[in-house]
Amino acid sequence: MTLESAPESELPTNDPLTRTPAEGLVIDPVLDLIVDPLAESNKGSEWWRSAVIYQIYPRSFADSDGDGVGDLAGITSRLPSLATLGIDAIWLSPFFTSPQRDAGYDVADYCDVDPIFGTLEDFDRLEQEAHRLGLRVIVDLVPNHTSSDHRWFTAALAAGAGSPERARYMFRDGKGNNGELPPNNWQSVFGGEAWTRTTDPDGRPGQWYLHLFDSSQPDLDWSNEWVREQFREILRFWLRRGVDGFRVDVAHGMIKVEGLPDYFAPTLEDGEDANSMGGDAAAVPYWAQPGVHEIYRDWHQLLEEFDGDRVLCAEAWVQPLSKLANWVRPDEMHQAFNFSYLETPWSGNEIRAIVDESIEAFSGVGAPSTWVLSNHDVIRHTSRLALDSPPPQGAGLGPLSEPKPDEALGLARARAASLLMLALPGSAYVYQGEELGLPEVINLPDASRQDPTFFRHNGEKYGRDGCRVPIPWEAGTPAYGFNSTGESWLPQPSDWDDYARSSQEGVPGSTLSLYTAALRERRARGLGLGSVEWLEGYGDDVVAFRNGDVVVIANTGQVAVELPVGDIVVSSVALSEAALPADTTVWLIPRPEYDD
Numbered sequence: 001m002t003l004e005s006a007p008e009s010e011l012p013t014n015d016p017l018t019r020t021p022a023e024g025l026v027i028d029p030v031l032d033l034i035v036d037p038l039a040e041s042n043k044g045s046e047w048w049r050s051a052v053i054y055q056i057y058p059r060s061f062a063d064s065d066g067d068g069v070g071d072l073a074g075i076t077s078r079l080p081s082l083a084t085l086g087i088d089a090i091w092l093s094p095f096f097t098s099p100q101r102d103a104g105y106d107v108a109d110y111c112d113v114d115p116i117f118g119t120l121e122d123f124d125r126l127e128q129e130a131h132r133l134g135l136r137v138i139v140d141l142v143p144n145h146t147s148s149d150h151r152w153f154t155a156a157l158a159a160g161a162g163s164p165e166r167a168r169y170m171f172r173d174g175k176g177n178n179g180e181l182p183p184n185n186w187q188s189v190f191g192g193e194a195w196t197r198t199t200d201p202d203g204r205p206g207q208w209y210l211h212l213f214d215s216s217q218p219d220l221d222w223s224n225e226w227v228r229e230q231f232r233e234i235l236r237f238w239l240r241r242g243v244d245g246f247r248v249d250v251a252h253g254m255i256k257v258e259g260l261p262d263y264f265a266p267t268l269e270d271g272e273d274a275n276s277m278g279g280d281a282a283a284v285p286y287w288a289q290p291g292v293h294e295i296y297r298d299w300h301q302l303l304e305e306f307d308g309d310r311v312l313c314a315e316a317w318v319q320p321l322s323k324l325a326n327w328v329r330p331d332e333m334h335q336a337f338n339f340s341y342l343e344t345p346w347s348g349n350e351i352r353a354i355v356d357e358s359i360e361a362f363s364g365v366g367a368p369s370t371w372v373l374s375n376h377d378v379i380r381h382t383s384r385l386a387l388d389s390p391p392p393q394g395a396g397l398g399p400l401s402e403p404k405p406d407e408a409l410g411l412a413r414a415r416a417a418s419l420l421m422l423a424l425p426g427s428a429y430v431y432q433g434e435e436l437g438l439p440e441v442i443n444l445p446d447a448s449r450q451d452p453t454f455f456r457h458n459g460e461k462y463g464r465d466g467c468r469v470p471i472p473w474e475a476g477t478p479a480y481g482f483n484s485t486g487e488s489w490l491p492q493p494s495d496w497d498d499y500a501r502s503s504q505e506g507v508p509g510s511t512l513s514l515y516t517a518a519l520r521e522r523r524a525r526g527l528g529l530g531s532v533e534w535l536e537g538y539g540d541d542v543v544a545f546r547n548g549d550v551v552v553i554a555n556t557g558q559v560a561v562e563l564p565v566g567d568i569v570v571s572s573v574a575l576s577e578a579a580l581p582a583d584t585t586v587w588l589i590p591r592p593e594y595d596d
């Protein structure tokens with residue numbers, strides 16, 4: 001069904017062609033589009049190949065109205081500090097209409113802003129200001145599932161079994177004599193069964209629907225052309241508004257194996273998790289199915305309809321990297337998050353191996369490598385890197401976790417790891433707060449937790465709230481300047497004054513100064529478009545390479561490493577002698593004699 005023939009209620013709301021522009025916005029009178037100076041000036045630049053993309057988690061970034069949840073106006077007011085930091089683009093986690101049962105990854109209207117975050121006009125202002133500051137804007141697209149509050153899903157429930165409305169989702173009859181058993185044995189990533197039984201209008205138990213995540217996130221059926229057409233229009237809606245691209249949620253999950261066969265996970269190794277986002281690349285019938293690729297080819301072409309260089313970034317927990325590379329073939333997406341890199345322990349040998357593997361896999365298909373250490377789904381690397389065996393993704397850390405990360409060790413390693421990451425060629429992702437060295441918040445009371453993972457595991461997994469606590473801006477003020485009322489949707493620790501931006505700005509040696517210097521030098525020296533040339537002779541624990549004129553040395557071991565003669569560009573600790581201590585990284589320009 002084409003969009004034109006879809007019933008009016010299915011159309012995305014707030015089409016830009018019919019809305020009134022927010023005050024101060026420039027609308028091109030001929031095209032009726034928001035004028036986007038960045039798009040016009042940089043056609044063909046492929047800016048994303050080397051971009052540092054800063055992830056904003058809107059509910060925890062800056063709160064302009066003081067209700068304890070961050071919002072778009074708050075983000076806009078803080079954009080200048082991101083421009084000063086030196087990033088190239090922002091990625092906004094979902095701010096769309098949503099009941100917020102999975103912090104916005106449960107979308108009830110893809111083309112509107114949830115009132116807790118503001119309005120579409122607030123978004124336009126944010127985007128305009130970001131572009132004025134030279135920052136690209138990437139929004140989050142959540143196509144694998146909608147919210148159960150989405151009008152498509154409520155219509156599907158009302159329409160009954162066998163209806164076209166139900167065919168947009170994955171409804172199935174149950175097994176057993178009376179359909180009392182779920183259609184297969186799939187488990188939700190968040191814990192528990194991946195199926196929920198519906199109740200028919202007459203009160204009798206009805207069909208089941210699939211949800212790879214929470215029961216409030218029913219999976220769409222992407223074999224249905226109607227679903228595909230809706231999403232084409234959703235993409236166009238945001239592209240017309242001037243966004244520079246999309247981060248695509250669960251980009252490895254949209255197609256399921258025909259017939260929805262049971263899945264029997266292979267015997268798990270220690271630390272592996274049957275409910276993980278990835279699993280064994282070969283066998284999981286809902287992950288990494290070949291059918292997803294035609295969707296991305298379609299979207300790639302759709303992006304080409306628009307001016308400027310727009311980008312698709314895949315959130316695909318696919319291993320090995322040689323397989324993930326299929327997501328970024330020349331006619332598919334442009335980038336894919338490198339979670340294999342994120343999950344690499346602080347070990348010289350393992351880091352060198354994953355860097356080599358990444359560059360080989362991505363460059364094999366002409367895509368840039370990406371690098372990421374933290375995001376809103378994982379334990380912040382400041383804490384994770386201090387643990388020998390961090391809990392699996394999604395499990396989180398909490399008051400009863402043992403051992404607990406050593407904060408000082410974690411911060412040292414995180415600073416070293418970030419400096420190493422920012423020297424690598426390709427595109428790097430920075431998660432809000434990591435430039436402040438924020439640790440995972442471990443002592444959140446159970447009563448404040450909100451991640452469905454916590455509830456669906458009956459509290460046995462802490463979930464992801466610990467990396468989502470609102471970030472500190474100003475020491476000694478209510479909510480550390482997150483807002484002016486002191487409200488915060490997750491409680492902030494009482495000892496965060498030293499992490500606050502105001503405590504670090506312009507302070508030599510602070511984590512913020514480290515990131516600012518690294519981003520400035522990365523840009524000035526073109527490291528994002530450079531290459532890795534390994535330097536030999538440093539031993540297993542040391543990662544040493546040359547990128548352009550910069551020599552990068554990271555010491556993951558315990559023994560200090562002798563440094564070549566050179567001028568230090570930036571280092572993760574102040575170096576007083578020509579030796580690099582444990583858990584530190586340095587960028588330096590070697591003196592000529594070093595080259596001889």
Ligand code: NOJ
Nearest residue numbers: 102105142213249250377
């Ligand atoms: C991945 C997102 O990053 C995560 O936060 C979310 O819970 C799941 N996808 C489901 O949308």
